Amino acid sequence: MSAPLADPSGAGVRATGGARRNPAPRRRRHFTPARLGVYGFLIIAALFFLLPLYVMLVTSVKPMDEIRMGHLLALPRHLTFAPWQDAWSSACTGLECAGIRVGFWNSVRIVVPSTIISIAVGAVNGYALSFWRPRGAGVLFAVLLAGAFIPVQVMVYPLVRVLATVHLFASLPGIVLIHTIFGMPVMTLLFRNYYAALPQELFKAARVDGGGFWRIFVQLMLPMSAPIVVVALIMQVTGIWNDYILGLVFAGTKNLPMTVQLNNIINTTTGERLYNVNMAATILTSLVPLAIYFVSGRWFVRGIASGAVKG
Known part of the structure:
Protein backbone atom coordinates (compact mmCIF):
# COMPACT_ATOMS: atom_id res chain seq x y z
CA MET A 1 0.00 0.00 0.00
CA SER A 2 1.54 3.30 -1.13
CA ALA A 3 1.95 6.30 1.18
CA PRO A 4 -0.20 9.39 0.49
CA LEU A 5 1.37 11.95 -1.74
CA ALA A 6 2.67 15.04 -0.01
CA ASP A 7 1.16 18.36 -0.99
CA PRO A 8 4.06 20.27 -2.57
CA SER A 9 2.39 23.61 -2.08
CA GLY A 10 1.67 23.02 1.57
CA ALA A 11 -1.81 24.52 1.16
CA GLY A 12 -3.52 21.69 2.96
CA VAL A 13 -1.10 21.93 5.87
CA ARG A 14 -1.57 25.68 6.10
CA ALA A 15 -5.30 25.30 5.90
CA THR A 16 -5.32 22.70 8.62
CA GLY A 17 -2.92 24.63 10.78
CA GLY A 18 -4.84 27.82 10.20
CA ALA A 19 -8.06 26.13 11.22
CA ARG A 20 -6.42 24.92 14.39
CA ARG A 21 -4.93 28.31 15.19
CA ASN A 22 -8.25 30.21 14.82
CA PRO A 23 -9.38 31.11 18.34
CA ALA A 24 -12.94 30.70 19.47
CA PRO A 25 -15.13 33.78 18.83
CA ARG A 26 -15.18 36.18 21.73
CA ARG A 27 -18.41 36.87 23.51
CA ARG A 28 -19.48 40.48 23.17
CA ARG A 29 -19.43 42.45 26.36
CA HIS A 30 -22.84 43.92 27.01
CA PHE A 31 -21.66 46.74 29.27
CA THR A 32 -18.62 48.47 27.85
CA PRO A 33 -17.52 51.87 29.21
CA ALA A 34 -18.69 53.59 26.02
CA ARG A 35 -22.11 51.95 26.18
CA LEU A 36 -22.48 52.78 29.86
CA GLY A 37 -21.62 56.40 29.06
CA VAL A 38 -24.27 56.54 26.33
CA TYR A 39 -26.89 54.99 28.59
CA GLY A 40 -25.99 57.38 31.38
CA PHE A 41 -26.33 60.40 29.11
CA LEU A 42 -29.69 59.19 27.76
CA ILE A 43 -31.03 58.57 31.26
CA ILE A 44 -29.95 62.03 32.45
CA ALA A 45 -31.48 63.66 29.34
CA ALA A 46 -34.74 61.74 29.84
CA LEU A 47 -34.93 62.79 33.48
CA PHE A 48 -34.21 66.40 32.52
CA PHE A 49 -37.21 66.50 30.18
CA LEU A 50 -39.54 64.20 32.13
CA LEU A 51 -39.11 65.81 35.54
CA PRO A 52 -41.11 68.97 34.66
CA LEU A 53 -43.85 66.78 33.18
CA TYR A 54 -43.94 64.72 36.37
CA VAL A 55 -44.22 67.86 38.50
CA MET A 56 -47.06 69.14 36.33
CA LEU A 57 -48.94 65.84 36.53
CA VAL A 58 -48.68 65.35 40.29
CA THR A 59 -49.46 69.01 40.98
CA SER A 60 -52.55 68.91 38.78
CA VAL A 61 -54.12 66.11 40.84
CA LYS A 62 -53.32 67.54 44.28
CA PRO A 63 -55.64 69.71 46.33
CA MET A 64 -54.32 73.17 47.18
CA ASP A 65 -53.76 72.20 50.84
CA GLU A 66 -51.12 69.66 49.81
CA ILE A 67 -49.51 72.08 47.37
CA ARG A 68 -49.13 74.69 50.11
CA MET A 69 -47.16 72.17 52.19
CA GLY A 70 -44.33 72.58 49.67
CA HIS A 71 -43.68 68.94 48.78
CA LEU A 72 -43.13 69.49 45.07
CA LEU A 73 -42.09 65.94 44.08
CA ALA A 74 -44.30 64.04 46.52
CA LEU A 75 -47.15 61.93 45.21
CA PRO A 76 -50.66 63.17 46.06
CA ARG A 77 -52.15 61.88 49.28
CA HIS A 78 -55.70 62.75 48.24
CA LEU A 79 -56.09 62.28 44.50
CA THR A 80 -58.51 64.73 42.87
CA PHE A 81 -59.42 65.51 39.26
CA ALA A 82 -61.43 68.61 40.10
CA PRO A 83 -58.59 70.91 38.84
CA TRP A 84 -58.84 69.28 35.41
CA GLN A 85 -62.56 69.86 35.28
CA ASP A 86 -62.15 73.45 36.42
CA ALA A 87 -59.38 74.10 33.88
CA TRP A 88 -61.53 72.74 31.07
CA SER A 89 -64.91 74.26 31.88
CA SER A 90 -64.81 76.99 34.54
CA ALA A 91 -61.37 78.63 34.78
CA CYS A 92 -61.33 82.36 34.11
CA THR A 93 -59.56 83.37 30.88
CA GLY A 94 -60.26 87.07 31.29
CA LEU A 95 -63.74 88.46 31.72
CA GLU A 96 -65.28 85.07 30.95
CA CYS A 97 -64.98 81.96 33.14
CA ALA A 98 -65.79 79.24 30.63
CA GLY A 99 -62.51 77.34 30.91
CA ILE A 100 -59.93 76.56 28.31
Whole structure:
Protein backbone atom coordinates (compact mmCIF):
# COMPACT_ATOMS: atom_id res chain seq x y z
CA MET A 1 0.00 0.00 0.00
CA SER A 2 1.54 3.30 -1.13
CA ALA A 3 1.95 6.30 1.18
CA PRO A 4 -0.20 9.39 0.49
CA LEU A 5 1.37 11.95 -1.74
CA ALA A 6 2.67 15.04 -0.01
CA ASP A 7 1.16 18.36 -0.99
CA PRO A 8 4.06 20.27 -2.57
CA SER A 9 2.39 23.61 -2.08
CA GLY A 10 1.67 23.02 1.57
CA ALA A 11 -1.81 24.52 1.16
CA GLY A 12 -3.52 21.69 2.96
CA VAL A 13 -1.10 21.93 5.87
CA ARG A 14 -1.57 25.68 6.10
CA ALA A 15 -5.30 25.30 5.90
CA THR A 16 -5.32 22.70 8.62
CA GLY A 17 -2.92 24.63 10.78
CA GLY A 18 -4.84 27.82 10.20
CA ALA A 19 -8.06 26.13 11.22
CA ARG A 20 -6.42 24.92 14.39
CA ARG A 21 -4.93 28.31 15.19
CA ASN A 22 -8.25 30.21 14.82
CA PRO A 23 -9.38 31.11 18.34
CA ALA A 24 -12.94 30.70 19.47
CA PRO A 25 -15.13 33.78 18.83
CA ARG A 26 -15.18 36.18 21.73
CA ARG A 27 -18.41 36.87 23.51
CA ARG A 28 -19.48 40.48 23.17
CA ARG A 29 -19.43 42.45 26.36
CA HIS A 30 -22.84 43.92 27.01
CA PHE A 31 -21.66 46.74 29.27
CA THR A 32 -18.62 48.47 27.85
CA PRO A 33 -17.52 51.87 29.21
CA ALA A 34 -18.69 53.59 26.02
CA ARG A 35 -22.11 51.95 26.18
CA LEU A 36 -22.48 52.78 29.86
CA GLY A 37 -21.62 56.40 29.06
CA VAL A 38 -24.27 56.54 26.33
CA TYR A 39 -26.89 54.99 28.59
CA GLY A 40 -25.99 57.38 31.38
CA PHE A 41 -26.33 60.40 29.11
CA LEU A 42 -29.69 59.19 27.76
CA ILE A 43 -31.03 58.57 31.26
CA ILE A 44 -29.95 62.03 32.45
CA ALA A 45 -31.48 63.66 29.34
CA ALA A 46 -34.74 61.74 29.84
CA LEU A 47 -34.93 62.79 33.48
CA PHE A 48 -34.21 66.40 32.52
CA PHE A 49 -37.21 66.50 30.18
CA LEU A 50 -39.54 64.20 32.13
CA LEU A 51 -39.11 65.81 35.54
CA PRO A 52 -41.11 68.97 34.66
CA LEU A 53 -43.85 66.78 33.18
CA TYR A 54 -43.94 64.72 36.37
CA VAL A 55 -44.22 67.86 38.50
CA MET A 56 -47.06 69.14 36.33
CA LEU A 57 -48.94 65.84 36.53
CA VAL A 58 -48.68 65.35 40.29
CA THR A 59 -49.46 69.01 40.98
CA SER A 60 -52.55 68.91 38.78
CA VAL A 61 -54.12 66.11 40.84
CA LYS A 62 -53.32 67.54 44.28
CA PRO A 63 -55.64 69.71 46.33
CA MET A 64 -54.32 73.17 47.18
CA ASP A 65 -53.76 72.20 50.84
CA GLU A 66 -51.12 69.66 49.81
CA ILE A 67 -49.51 72.08 47.37
CA ARG A 68 -49.13 74.69 50.11
CA MET A 69 -47.16 72.17 52.19
CA GLY A 70 -44.33 72.58 49.67
CA HIS A 71 -43.68 68.94 48.78
CA LEU A 72 -43.13 69.49 45.07
CA LEU A 73 -42.09 65.94 44.08
CA ALA A 74 -44.30 64.04 46.52
CA LEU A 75 -47.15 61.93 45.21
CA PRO A 76 -50.66 63.17 46.06
CA ARG A 77 -52.15 61.88 49.28
CA HIS A 78 -55.70 62.75 48.24
CA LEU A 79 -56.09 62.28 44.50
CA THR A 80 -58.51 64.73 42.87
CA PHE A 81 -59.42 65.51 39.26
CA ALA A 82 -61.43 68.61 40.10
CA PRO A 83 -58.59 70.91 38.84
CA TRP A 84 -58.84 69.28 35.41
CA GLN A 85 -62.56 69.86 35.28
CA ASP A 86 -62.15 73.45 36.42
CA ALA A 87 -59.38 74.10 33.88
CA TRP A 88 -61.53 72.74 31.07
CA SER A 89 -64.91 74.26 31.88
CA SER A 90 -64.81 76.99 34.54
CA ALA A 91 -61.37 78.63 34.78
CA CYS A 92 -61.33 82.36 34.11
CA THR A 93 -59.56 83.37 30.88
CA GLY A 94 -60.26 87.07 31.29
CA LEU A 95 -63.74 88.46 31.72
CA GLU A 96 -65.28 85.07 30.95
CA CYS A 97 -64.98 81.96 33.14
CA ALA A 98 -65.79 79.24 30.63
CA GLY A 99 -62.51 77.34 30.91
CA ILE A 100 -59.93 76.56 28.31
CA ARG A 101 -62.31 74.56 26.13
CA VAL A 102 -63.25 77.71 24.21
CA GLY A 103 -59.63 78.20 23.24
CA PHE A 104 -59.37 74.52 22.28
CA TRP A 105 -62.10 74.80 19.66
CA ASN A 106 -60.70 78.13 18.47
CA SER A 107 -57.32 76.45 17.97
CA VAL A 108 -58.96 73.62 16.02
CA ARG A 109 -60.71 76.13 13.76
CA ILE A 110 -57.38 77.87 13.15
CA VAL A 111 -55.12 74.82 12.78
CA VAL A 112 -57.19 72.72 10.36
CA PRO A 113 -57.56 75.19 7.45
CA SER A 114 -54.12 76.75 8.02
CA THR A 115 -52.41 73.35 7.86
CA ILE A 116 -54.30 72.13 4.80
CA ILE A 117 -53.82 75.32 2.80
CA SER A 118 -50.14 75.81 3.67
CA ILE A 119 -49.27 72.19 2.83
CA ALA A 120 -51.21 72.33 -0.44
CA VAL A 121 -49.54 75.58 -1.51
CA GLY A 122 -46.10 74.35 -0.44
CA ALA A 123 -46.53 71.07 -2.33
CA VAL A 124 -47.50 72.84 -5.55
CA ASN A 125 -44.63 75.32 -5.19
CA GLY A 126 -42.11 72.57 -4.50
CA TYR A 127 -43.37 70.54 -7.44
CA ALA A 128 -43.18 73.49 -9.81
CA LEU A 129 -39.70 74.50 -8.66
CA SER A 130 -38.41 70.92 -8.96
CA PHE A 131 -39.73 69.81 -12.34
CA TRP A 132 -41.16 72.71 -14.35
CA ARG A 133 -38.56 75.32 -13.36
CA PRO A 134 -40.14 78.53 -14.70
CA ARG A 135 -37.99 81.51 -15.60
CA GLY A 136 -36.60 83.06 -12.44
CA ALA A 137 -37.29 79.92 -10.38
CA GLY A 138 -33.97 80.24 -8.56
CA VAL A 139 -34.67 83.83 -7.54
CA LEU A 140 -38.20 82.96 -6.44
CA PHE A 141 -36.94 80.07 -4.34
CA ALA A 142 -34.29 82.28 -2.73
CA VAL A 143 -36.94 84.87 -1.84
CA LEU A 144 -39.19 82.21 -0.31
CA LEU A 145 -36.26 80.75 1.61
CA ALA A 146 -35.31 84.19 2.94
CA GLY A 147 -38.87 84.62 4.17
CA ALA A 148 -38.44 81.63 6.46
CA PHE A 149 -35.67 83.44 8.38
CA ILE A 150 -37.33 86.84 8.85
CA PRO A 151 -38.39 87.29 12.50
CA VAL A 152 -42.12 87.37 13.06
CA GLN A 153 -41.87 90.51 15.18
CA VAL A 154 -40.47 92.48 12.23
CA MET A 155 -43.53 91.75 10.09
CA VAL A 156 -46.29 92.13 12.69
CA TYR A 157 -47.01 95.85 12.24
CA PRO A 158 -46.98 95.86 8.41
CA LEU A 159 -49.29 92.82 8.37
CA VAL A 160 -51.64 94.50 10.84
CA ARG A 161 -51.94 97.49 8.50
CA VAL A 162 -52.44 95.29 5.43
CA LEU A 163 -55.12 93.11 7.05
CA ALA A 164 -56.89 96.16 8.47
CA THR A 165 -56.99 97.65 4.98
CA VAL A 166 -58.68 94.56 3.49
CA HIS A 167 -60.96 94.16 6.56
CA LEU A 168 -59.45 90.83 7.70
CA PHE A 169 -57.79 91.97 10.91
CA ALA A 170 -59.01 90.26 14.13
CA SER A 171 -60.91 87.60 12.20
CA LEU A 172 -60.66 83.87 11.62
CA PRO A 173 -59.86 84.18 7.87
CA GLY A 174 -57.17 86.72 8.77
CA ILE A 175 -55.32 84.47 11.24
CA VAL A 176 -55.63 81.52 8.82
CA LEU A 177 -54.10 83.66 6.06
CA ILE A 178 -51.26 84.74 8.36
CA HIS A 179 -50.35 81.16 9.29
CA THR A 180 -50.51 80.14 5.64
CA ILE A 181 -48.12 82.93 4.64
CA PHE A 182 -45.63 82.14 7.40
CA GLY A 183 -45.79 78.40 6.72
CA MET A 184 -45.39 78.61 2.95
CA PRO A 185 -41.55 79.13 2.82
CA VAL A 186 -40.75 76.11 4.99
CA MET A 187 -43.36 73.93 3.26
CA THR A 188 -42.00 74.94 -0.16
CA LEU A 189 -38.47 74.07 0.97
CA LEU A 190 -39.53 70.65 2.26
CA PHE A 191 -41.48 69.64 -0.82
CA ARG A 192 -38.96 71.10 -3.25
CA ASN A 193 -36.11 69.09 -1.71
CA TYR A 194 -38.24 65.95 -1.56
CA TYR A 195 -39.32 66.18 -5.19
CA ALA A 196 -35.77 67.05 -6.30
CA ALA A 197 -34.65 63.65 -4.93
CA LEU A 198 -37.17 61.75 -7.08
CA PRO A 199 -35.98 60.28 -10.42
CA GLN A 200 -36.41 62.69 -13.29
CA GLU A 201 -37.24 59.75 -15.57
CA LEU A 202 -40.66 59.41 -13.94
CA PHE A 203 -41.53 62.99 -14.80
CA LYS A 204 -40.18 62.69 -18.34
CA ALA A 205 -42.14 59.49 -18.95
CA ALA A 206 -45.32 61.20 -17.75
CA ARG A 207 -44.65 64.12 -20.09
CA VAL A 208 -44.15 61.74 -23.01
CA ASP A 209 -47.52 60.15 -22.20
CA GLY A 210 -49.17 63.56 -22.51
CA GLY A 211 -49.47 64.49 -18.82
CA GLY A 212 -49.91 68.14 -17.99
CA PHE A 213 -48.99 70.15 -14.90
CA TRP A 214 -51.94 69.20 -12.70
CA ARG A 215 -52.39 65.67 -14.01
CA ILE A 216 -48.78 64.73 -13.23
CA PHE A 217 -49.01 66.39 -9.83
CA VAL A 218 -52.27 64.70 -8.78
CA GLN A 219 -51.77 61.24 -10.32
CA LEU A 220 -47.99 60.81 -10.01
CA MET A 221 -46.46 63.10 -7.42
CA LEU A 222 -49.08 63.13 -4.68
CA PRO A 223 -49.24 59.31 -4.31
CA MET A 224 -45.47 59.31 -3.73
CA SER A 225 -45.60 62.23 -1.27
CA ALA A 226 -47.03 60.45 1.77
CA PRO A 227 -43.78 60.55 3.82
CA ILE A 228 -43.15 64.25 3.30
CA VAL A 229 -46.84 65.09 3.80
CA VAL A 230 -46.65 63.48 7.24
CA VAL A 231 -43.53 65.52 8.06
CA ALA A 232 -45.22 68.73 6.90
CA LEU A 233 -48.40 67.85 8.80
CA ILE A 234 -46.54 67.34 12.08
CA MET A 235 -44.53 70.54 11.65
CA GLN A 236 -47.53 72.70 10.78
CA VAL A 237 -49.95 71.34 13.36
CA THR A 238 -47.46 71.63 16.22
CA GLY A 239 -46.17 75.01 15.08
CA ILE A 240 -49.60 76.58 14.63
CA TRP A 241 -51.05 74.97 17.76
CA ASN A 242 -48.17 76.23 19.93
CA ASP A 243 -48.21 79.72 18.42
CA TYR A 244 -48.88 82.57 20.80
CA ILE A 245 -47.89 85.92 19.32
CA LEU A 246 -49.71 85.60 15.99
CA GLY A 247 -52.88 84.36 17.66
CA LEU A 248 -52.72 87.17 20.22
CA VAL A 249 -52.31 89.89 17.57
CA PHE A 250 -54.36 88.68 14.60
CA ALA A 251 -57.07 86.32 15.90
CA GLY A 252 -59.26 88.84 17.68
CA THR A 253 -61.03 88.43 21.01
CA LYS A 254 -63.55 85.92 19.67
CA ASN A 255 -60.94 83.59 18.12
CA LEU A 256 -58.17 83.53 20.72
CA PRO A 257 -56.30 80.20 20.51
CA MET A 258 -55.67 77.88 23.42
CA THR A 259 -52.17 79.22 24.14
CA VAL A 260 -53.45 82.77 24.62
CA GLN A 261 -56.20 81.64 26.97
CA LEU A 262 -53.69 79.51 28.90
CA ASN A 263 -51.60 82.63 29.44
CA ASN A 264 -54.71 84.47 30.66
CA ILE A 265 -55.47 81.70 33.16
CA ILE A 266 -51.95 81.54 34.57
CA ASN A 267 -51.36 85.30 34.74
CA THR A 268 -54.71 86.25 36.22
CA THR A 269 -54.42 88.72 39.10
CA THR A 270 -57.83 88.18 40.68
CA GLY A 271 -58.48 85.75 43.50
CA GLU A 272 -56.25 82.92 44.68
CA ARG A 273 -53.59 81.51 42.39
CA LEU A 274 -54.63 77.90 41.80
CA TYR A 275 -51.48 76.04 40.83
CA ASN A 276 -53.28 72.74 40.29
CA VAL A 277 -55.69 74.33 37.83
CA ASN A 278 -52.79 76.07 36.07
CA MET A 279 -50.89 72.80 35.67
CA ALA A 280 -53.98 70.99 34.42
CA ALA A 281 -54.63 73.74 31.86
CA THR A 282 -51.01 73.56 30.72
CA ILE A 283 -51.20 69.80 30.16
CA LEU A 284 -54.52 70.13 28.33
CA THR A 285 -52.97 72.71 26.01
CA SER A 286 -50.03 70.45 25.18
CA LEU A 287 -52.01 67.23 24.69
CA VAL A 288 -52.53 67.66 20.93
CA PRO A 289 -48.81 68.12 20.02
CA LEU A 290 -47.83 65.31 22.40
CA ALA A 291 -50.42 62.97 20.90
CA ILE A 292 -49.25 63.76 17.38
CA TYR A 293 -45.62 63.04 18.24
CA PHE A 294 -46.46 59.79 20.03
CA VAL A 295 -48.73 58.53 17.25
CA SER A 296 -46.78 59.61 14.18
CA GLY A 297 -43.21 60.04 15.43
CA ARG A 298 -41.91 57.09 13.43
CA TRP A 299 -43.56 58.48 10.30
CA PHE A 300 -41.79 61.77 10.93
CA VAL A 301 -38.39 60.05 11.08
CA ARG A 302 -39.24 57.99 7.98
CA GLY A 303 -40.24 61.11 6.07
CA ILE A 304 -37.04 62.91 7.00
CA ALA A 305 -34.99 59.88 5.94
CA SER A 306 -36.91 59.67 2.65
CA GLY A 307 -35.54 62.94 1.39
CA ALA A 308 -37.02 65.76 3.39
CA VAL A 309 -33.60 67.30 3.97
CA LYS A 310 -31.96 66.33 0.69
CA GLY A 311 -31.12 68.65 -2.14
